[in-house]
Amino acid sequence: MICTPTVRAFCRGGYHPPEKGESIVKEQKPVLSIGIIFRDDIRSIERCLTALQPLREAIPCQLVMADTGSADGSRAVAERYADILFDFPWVNDFSAARNAVMDRCSGEWYLSVDTDEYLDENIAELLELLKGNKRKEYDACSIVVRNYKTSDMRGIYLDVYVVRLLRMSTGRRFEGAIHERLNFPEGRSVQGQSLTRTILHHDGYVGLNSPEGAKKRRRNLELLRRELEHAPEEPRRWLQLLESGREEEEYGAWVRQAVALVQAKKKGWQSYGPPIMSYAVEKAVDSGFPETEDWISWAREQFPDSLFTRIDIAYCDAFRCRGKDAQLCVQRCERYFQGLEDYRAGGVKEELMVAALTRTNPLHEQNMRIVMMEACLALGRWEETLAQLSALDCTRMSERHVLGACLTLFELHRNSTLDTAPVMEALWKGISEDQTKIARKKQSVLLSNGMKLFSREYRDQELWTKGIRSAYTVFLPLSGRYELGTAAAILESHDTGELNALLRAVEHWEYLPAAALEHALSAGVVFPLADKPLALEEMDVLAGRMAQEGLLEERVIRLAEHLPEDWQGLVWARELALAAVQSFDWKQDNRGMDLCRAFAGIEGAVLPRYYSEALLCEENIDVLPPLHRFGWYIAQAFQTQEAEKSPEYIRLIRAGLVSCPSMKPMAAFLLEQLERAQRLQAPPELLALAEQVRALLAACDPGDPAVTALKASPAYQKVAYLIEGIDGGGLPS
Structure with a gap:
């Protein structure tokens, strides 16, 4: 049955009369027949068919569907949309079902769609082809099939160009019980183009590891094994087995058998050899096969112009060379990018009629840029490194991409005079605008690795290595917007007024490197800022970070000599003192007693302002938190020491240790110091x-x-x- 838009509405379950002034158009031959086979696809069938409606309303279309045995309600959905719907008993052969659909199609062109796919709403490019003169000149066209890895169909995906559009007059048919393809004669030139903006979104691979997905894999492998029994030396059958059997234990053995057939130049080896070799090289690199290098060399010699060699094999080879041979790695990456450019240039590639490339999506391109920039950096090719960094799509980066980009950018900035600000801006913008869980993980990668540039250890190393500028200055473009950028500006300034202004711009104190705060304090900044009070938790984080950098002992000792009077300043002094005594290496004598005296003095000044006098006695001290109890005992102990009451001093220190066992290193240090002093004083x-x-x-x-x-x-x-x-x-x- 051939339907105009008006008649199709009737066929789908309801006649809609024409608007006033609109006439019923006589039936005409459809420009496009859309063919679908399905079985128990209730999950996705309506999504698929609904998405086809704009196309069906834009041009004369025909929807032909074959039900191969549904029992879940899928057929009832299909009845509301299909122009022709028929039963096709399943015979373990996908090509047979698809060809049965084609037999019932009368359109000028044929589009093959699966129910776990749906057509993107942007159909302008497809309509331009089907309404224009080019449709009479082309044999076939490939479109983008976007394979998603997650059920929400967001995030990482793989784009492949697949020939799904065929001019019916070519007489081509599907072949292959599984992984069926159109049977264009080998070596025959196919006229057509790649529709780069026409996309079928596909989520059928998401559940491959589920029980249902495992069931489908077993079914597919069983079909392929039967075909191999009839044609054990056909490379085409082995290619289909490799495509379906990656998760199987025998996969490595299958790869070797398939390569042996191709190298023996069995029938069809020139067509099916390139994709077989690409699967083989991928497996060989991942598993460390001894044949790896030989297979790569053989593929390059036999199929030098194949996109499988120039893209998929070059990709695997670049990773094989990564970190081992930078020069060779760069060459492989350059070959990959040139192949990718040719692949995206348009036109139907005959070799892609038999298999799809597997390393062409944005994720793989990003991977290659990371690998190439690392290699260029190792070779000292700064401009090329910057070019690859600049070419990254910072809005579509994984955590691993962010890590690679950060490390390369930091090293490039330190060792060159190139302007890295645009890259830093793009990187920050690309990962900061989104606040999803994944985006926050990427932001954490930038923060944690950026923090290292400000550490005392890293900056000390910079003094001993030949660098042109401090690596942390890479963040200067982000000053005032990002804490690491503000920290870089702080370290570059010695003006108290400017430092105060920069500190006021900090929104997240937990992200501010300790070195920046220490620099500001050393320059004379009074902290906390009078007009920007800190919460106790913020003080705790800052003090802990300064302790990790070993920046506290001297500052606490100086603070104890001139304690602030305001609450913020006093509590800040106490937080610094607590962090200092918890992080100090008590095995060293240097300044240890000075730090203990400073701690005792600060605790003696702060605790009476925290708690009532009734609580600060041994009868009630246990109601205080452990560190507060310890601080009180130490303050009391130092008061008795000044009165030369050594037994009481010892008792109080021991009582403090009982109240807060985590402070044993400090308590032991105090007792050891007393014992040493008394030994020296003994007659x-x-x-x-x-x-x-x-x-x-x-x-x-x-x-x-x-x-x-x-x-x-x-x-x-x-x-x-x-x-x-x-x-x-x-x-x-």
Whole structure:
């Protein structure tokens, strides 16, 4: 049945009368027949058919559908849209079903669509072809099939050009029980073009790892094995097996068998050899096959002009050379980009009638740019490195792309005088405008790696290596908009007024590198800023970051000498002190006691302003948080030390340790320092007595009653701290 738009409306389940002044057009031969086979596709069939409506209303169309055995309601949906709908019993042969559809088509052109696909709303290019004179000159046209990796059909996808449009007068048919293709004669030139803006969105590969997807794979592999039994030496059958069997354990063995047939130049090797070799090289590179280099060389020798060699194989070869041979890597990348340019130039490529390229989507192109920029950087080819960075599509980058771009950009900026600002701007804009979970992960990659450029360790290394400028200055274009950009501007300034203004621009203190804040403080900035108070959590993050950089000890010691009077300044001093004592290396004596005194002084000044006097006593101190309890005990201990009450000093330190066990390194340090000081102050006769007692104890059984009596004697008590140490329980007389 052939339908005009008006008659088609009737065929789809309801007649819509013409508007006033509109006449019913006589039936005419359709320009386009759309062919679909389906079975149990209730999930996606209506989406597919609805998306075809604008095309069917724009030109005379015919929709022919074959149901191969649906039982889920798909047929009822098809009845509302199809011009011709018929049953076709499934015979384990996709070509047979598609050819049965073609037999019932009467259009000038034929478009093959699957129900897990839907036509993009932009059909201008397709209409231009079907309404113009070119449709009478071309044999076939390829369109873009966009294969998505996620069910929401967002994010990463693979675009492939597939011949889906055929002029019916060519007489071509489908062949192959699975992965069916139009049977254009080998070597025959095909007139046509690639429709680069005509897209079929496809999500049928999303569920391949699901139980249902595994069932389909098993079905497909069974069909292919049957075909191989009848034609075990046909490269075409082996290509189809490789396309379907990547997840199978035997895949490596299948690859080797397929390559052997191609290298033996079995019938069809020239047509099917290039895609087979591309699958083989991919597997060989991934698995480290010893044949890898030989296969690559053979493919380049036999199929030098094939897009499979120039794109897919060059892609795999570039990754094989990555980090090993930069010069060779650049050559492979250049071959890939030239092949990609030719592929996108338009026209129907005959070799793509038998298989689709697998390394042509934006993700792969981004991968190649990352690989090439790394290689150019290693070779010192700065301009080419910048060119590849500039060519990145920063709005469509994965986390791995962001990491590669960051590391390359940082190194290029440090070692060259090139203007990297446009790249930095594009990179930041590309990953900051979106606030999805994926975008935040990419922002985190930029932040974490950018932070390293500001670290003391990295900047010390820069002093010893030959660089033209500090790497952190790459962020200067983002000053005032991004904390790392503001941090770079801070490090480049020594003007207190400018530094105050820059700090006021900070919105997320947790993103500000510690080095920038330390630089501002050293330049005389009073912090926290009077008109920009900080929350305790923000102070905690900043103090912790400064502690990691080893920037706190001297600052805390100086702060304790002149404590601020305002609340913000006082709490900031305390946060710095807490971070300092928790991060300090107490195994070193240098400035350790000075830091302890500063901590005790700051705690002694802050806690009485935090808590009431009734709480700051041993009876009630346990209601305070652990670090606050420890701080109070240390402040009390240093007050008793000044009064020369060593036993009480020791008791308070031990009590502080009981209240906050995490501060054991500091408590042990204080006790060791006291013990060392007391040893140095002990008179010679007391040291001699201690040695005599130690020798006596060594000669006795520890459980001997005489030993117990000795330890209880006044003489032993005088030297116990010299024998057991303060931490062993002895107290000096």
